[in-house]
Amino acid sequence: MSGMSPPVRTSEELRAHNRARLLRAVHDTGAALTRAQLTDRLGMARGTASVLVAELSDAGLITESPAEPPSRGRPSHVPGPHAEGPVALTIHLREDGWQLATGTIGGELSVLEEETHQGEPSRVFPEIADRIAAHRERLGHRLVGAAVSVAGPVVNGNLLHVTHLRWEELDVSGWLGTAGIPVRIANDATLAALAEARRGKLRGLSTALHIHVDFGVGGCLMDEGRPLTGARGIAGEYGHMRLTGSTRPCDCGAEGCWGGEVGAVPMLRRYGVAADYRQGRAALARLLRNAADGEPEAVAVLDATADSLGRGIGGLVNAHDPAAVTLSGIGVDLLHRARDTVTAGYRAALMRYHLDDPPPVLPADLGVRGPLVGAMELVFDEFITPERLTAWHQHHAAGDPTGDPRQ
Amino acid sequence: MSGMSPPVRTSEELRAHNRARLLRAVHDTGAALTRAQLTDRLGMARGTASVLVAELSDAGLITESPAEPPSRGRPSHVPGPHAEGPVALTIHLREDGWQLATGTIGGELSVLEEETHQGEPSRVFPEIADRIAAHRERLGHRLVGAAVSVAGPVVNGNLLHVTHLRWEELDVSGWLGTAGIPVRIANDATLAALAEARRGKLRGLSTALHIHVDFGVGGCLMDEGRPLTGARGIAGEYGHMRLTGSTRPCDCGAEGCWGGEVGAVPMLRRYGVAADYRQGRAALARLLRNAADGEPEAVAVLDATADSLGRGIGGLVNAHDPAAVTLSGIGVDLLHRARDTVTAGYRAALMRYHLDDPPPVLPADLGVRGPLVGAMELVFDEFITPERLTAWHQHHAAGDPTGDPRQ
DNA sequence: CGTTTATGCTCGTGGCGAAAACATAAAGGA
DNA sequence: TCCTTTATGTTTTCGCCACGAGCATAAACG
Numbered sequence: 001m002s003g004m005s006p007p008v009r010t011s012e013e014l015r016a017h018n019r020a021r022l023l024r025a026v027h028d029t030g031a032a033l034t035r036a037q038l039t040d041r042l043g044m045a046r047g048t049a050s051v052l053v054a055e056l057s058d059a060g061l062i063t064e065s066p067a068e069p070p071s072r073g074r075p076s077h078v079p080g081p082h083a084e085g086p087v088a089l090t091i092h093l094r095e096d097g098w099q100l101a102t103g104t105i106g107g108e109l110s111v112l113e114e115e116t117h118q119g120e121p122s123r124v125f126p127e128i129a130d131r132i133a134a135h136r137e138r139l140g141h142r143l144v145g146a147a148v149s150v151a152g153p154v155v156n157g158n159l160l161h162v163t164h165l166r167w168e169e170l171d172v173s174g175w176l177g178t179a180g181i182p183v184r185i186a187n188d189a190t191l192a193a194l195a196e197a198r199r200g201k202l203r204g205l206s207t208a209l210h211i212h213v214d215f216g217v218g219g220c221l222m223d224e225g226r227p228l229t230g231a232r233g234i235a236g237e238y239g240h241m242r243l244t245g246s247t248r249p250c251d252c253g254a255e256g257c258w259g260g261e262v263g264a265v266p267m268l269r270r271y272g273v274a275a276d277y278r279q280g281r282a283a284l285a286r287l288l289r290n291a292a293d294g295e296p297e298a299v300a301v302l303d304a305t306a307d308s309l310g311r312g313i314g315g316l317v318n319a320h321d322p323a324a325v326t327l328s329g330i331g332v333d334l335l336h337r338a339r340d341t342v343t344a345g346y347r348a349a350l351m352r353y354h355l356d357d358p359p360p361v362l363p364a365d366l367g368v369r370g371p372l373v374g375a376m377e378l379v380f381d382e383f384i385t386p387e388r389l390t391a392w393h394q395h396h397a398a399g400d401p402t403g404d405p406r407q
Numbered sequence: 408m409s410g411m412s413p414p415v416r417t418s419e420e421l422r423a424h425n426r427a428r429l430l431r432a433v434h435d436t437g438a439a440l441t442r443a444q445l446t447d448r449l450g451m452a453r454g455t456a457s458v459l460v461a462e463l464s465d466a467g468l469i470t471e472s473p474a475e476p477p478s479r480g481r482p483s484h485v486p487g488p489h490a491e492g493p494v495a496l497t498i499h500l501r502e503d504g505w506q507l508a509t510g511t512i513g514g515e516l517s518v519l520e521e522e523t524h525q526g527e528p529s530r531v532f533p534e535i536a537d538r539i540a541a542h543r544e545r546l547g548h549r550l551v552g553a554a555v556s557v558a559g560p561v562v563n564g565n566l567l568h569v570t571h572l573r574w575e576e577l578d579v580s581g582w583l584g585t586a587g588i589p590v591r592i593a594n595d596a597t598l599a600a601l602a603e604a605r606r607g608k609l610r611g612l613s614t615a616l617h618i619h620v621d622f623g624v625g626g627c628l629m630d631e632g633r634p635l636t637g638a639r640g641i642a643g644e645y646g647h648m649r650l651t652g653s654t655r656p657c658d659c660g661a662e663g664c665w666g667g668e669v670g671a672v673p674m675l676r677r678y679g680v681a682a683d684y685r686q687g688r689a690a691l692a693r694l695l696r697n698a699a700d701g702e703p704e705a706v707a708v709l710d711a712t713a714d715s716l717g718r719g720i721g722g723l724v725n726a727h728d729p730a731a732v733t734l735s736g737i738g739v740d741l742l743h744r745a746r747d748t749v750t751a752g753y754r755a756a757l758m759r760y761h762l763d764d765p766p767p768v769l770p771a772d773l774g775v776r777g778p779l780v781g782a783m784e785l786v787f788d789e790f791i792t793p794e795r796l797t798a799w800h801q802h803h804a805a806g807d808p809t810g811d812p813r814q
Numbered sequence: 815c816g817t818t819t820a821t822g823c824t825c826g827t828g829g830c831g832a833a834a835a836c837a838t839a840a841a842g843g844a
Numbered sequence: 845t846c847c848t849t850t851a852t853g854t855t856t857t858c859g860c861c862a863c864g865a866g867c868a869t870a871a872a873c874g
Contacts, residue, residue: 012861036820073818075871115434207635230614318659349649351560351660355660357819454829457853484853
């Protein structure tokens with residue numbers, strides 16, 4: 001359950017590799033397991049775990065705190081985040097504002113800042129870079145990475161498109177360069193999927209699918225806890241497949257796209273409301289409220305969308321054969337208010353091989369926090385590697401447990 | 408480029424792991440690299456490679472033969488398959504017959520038998536099991552695994568469906584149990600994809616897509632050389648997605664399936680020919696020939712199918728973002744005879760983010776041998792692991808280089 | 815207050831790969 | 845013909861690693 005690493009070759013790499021495995025296990029289990037449980041789970045000898053924990057602890061990567069003794073026997077300790085340990089900085093950029101949060105080993109997330117913006121990229125991104133730079137000043141070497149979640153495809157980790165903000169092919173690397181550290185930028189649906197696979201309903205599943213419905217539709221296929229992002233990083237654009245038989249032209253250049261049938265934009269269109277992105281969220285809330293109150297037009301929109309959602313998911317299940325499907329965003333509303341319609345559409349689109357025991361379609365556990373949590377996982381996936389941990393160790397072995405990492 | 412392995416923990420596992428890496432490199436490069444090149448590629452010290460090669464050689468896994476000296480310096484040796492080394496048995500089952508082949512380290516394949524059958528599963532599978540058992544007798548411990556390729560989904564590695572043969576939910580494990588060794592059974596499109604990713608045009612690509620068009624359509628998404636087969640092993644049924652806006656009901660229970668628009672069955676339907684699977688292949692050959700001769704009806708069928716093929720591929724590229732797409736089966740004919748139509752449909756379905764530099768759509772290198780090659784890779788992926796290699800070594804360390812593996 | 819149970823620590827042991835020195839096998843040049 | 849150059853394979857030394865047995869520690873139990 002993590003990113004890839006180069007193969008282990010030498011004895012030294014073995015130590016680094018096992019250190020990373022241990023820290024990874026602490027992180028992935030939410031800093032809840034005792035040292036004895038970790039030792040057991042990783043199949044290590046007690047002596048080995050002893051050395052590794054001591055090393056990680058000395059380097060300021062973890063702290064051991066006493067565990068409440070569940071029974072007899074010598075009490076164990078629970079390795080958890082260190083007060084001076086590594087920090088991941090994450091930002092969730094939405095159409096009218098952004099959130100900034102920090103995360104620590106174990107997955108604890110703290111939202112520190114919330115701001116609004118006017119949709120002007122040349123102002124938004126430098127501002128974000130400034131905020132990151134400020135936290136970099138504050139955190140020093142503790143800041144091990146930063147990641148930004150955005151609601152659109154990110155080509156090759158850089159070129160950004162957000163249709164409903166009219167952001168087209170934004171080259172953000174320049175704007176974010178002033179942050180002082182590399183800043184990853186990734187699609188919000190991909191990050192939500194990553195979060196769900198690590199700390200939500202998709203955890204432990206070999207193949208799983210997450211779908212995020214907002215203004216449009218996006219998602220990500222997860223394989224053994226890893227997101228499949230494609231050759232350029234823009235996989236998962238399920239909203240631009242013709243999954244429901246529609247022929248309507250789409251902004252993307254194709255026609256019949258699923259995202260033209262499912263999401264806030266098509267729902268408001270069906271409802272007869274012209275709303276730009278600023279009014280969109282409020283208008284959609286009204287639509288959902290009216291549907292809950294039984295207004296026939298609103299209910300009809302909900303049902304039509306729920307049917308399209310179900311059918312699209314069915315097609316994707318035929319293609320990917322996931323063990324489960326989770327939904328976030330409006331998908332959750334559709335599931336709660338029109339579950340039967342979603343299910344009917346879903347089953348109608350499934351191959352018969354799936355009908356006996358169809359993969360469950362579930363609301364995601366992490367909800368609106370998904371993109372932030374996923375961004376944190378992205379940062380820690382890059383940090384919890386033999387190489388990065390060895391570098392961290394070297395900066396702390398020189399008797400400099402708090403200062404900057406200078407060579 | 409291989410399957411997954413449990414994490415390395417101890418020094419002993421390190422040795423086993425490096426042995427497997429070396430043998431894997433020999434296999435993946437087609438036994439073409441010299442020992443010095445392998446040492447370099449794997450980043451090993453010369454002494455380490457010396458020991459590993461000696462071990463693999465002593466165990467009868469590889470033989471070293473002299474390489475032609477390309478320049479000055481001490482001549483090197485090329486590790487290749489051992490005359491008494493491991494053998495993979497592969498079978499490609501088609502609607503009217505089957506082929507049996509063996510493969511060795513390095514990927515050399517020899518077709519040994521070809522038979523016809525009458526489509527009666529209770530006869531076909533026991534016959535195949537018998538043939539495997541016979542080769543098991545002949546090969547003894549050298550036979551390290553067997554795999555069968557079939558033209559339909561295989562649920563959980565066992566329940567088999569081949570629509571055009573009216574094979575429904577065949578539980579083949581019983582029939583194949585008499586082979587005496589575990590026999591894997593897998594979808595032909597998946598295996599063709601695996602072959603293409605290891606020894607064809609998809610080699611070395613992070614994310615890639617292979618699509619096989621025969622009576623219907625299937626495929627497989629490849630990630631870092633590994634096939635993504637889903638939770639039950641039936642991923643890649645792209646033929647059962649509604650990718651082209653059709654509404655025609657499909658045998659699978661859904662409607663509008665891509666496989667109802669692309670493949671031999673819909674082509675013959677459009678051509679007005681009623682043909683069961685026995686006549687189907689011949690009828691399709693006539694259709695293709697007539698199209699080549701310029702017969703308007705045949706050309707129209709080809710064009711309509713090529714357009715659907717291109718549009719479907721476009722949708723799948725939007726979803727998966729592969730670095731390249733390869734085609735096998737009728738897909739190659741469509742590409743050769745109606746490339747412009749395929750391309751036009753493809754581009755019409757692509758999101759604009761892909762239009763600048765669309766992933767190439769190419770005929771597969773391995774063609775009809777794809778499923779056999781892929782089946783061999785499947786067997787060797789299970790064999791070239793630290794655990795299996797250590798077991799092989801133990802049977803050969805007891806001074807019994809040719810005999811049966813008895814404890 | 816000794817026993818039981820569970821966990822952590824210390825140290826001896828076997829194994830591994832790196833690196834360097836040495837050996838080997840060809841081609842080139844004088 | 846013979847020495848030099850180049851490339852590769854082999855042997856040996858060395859530092860590092862995880863294992864595992866035995867011992868130490870820290871609670872609960874009776």
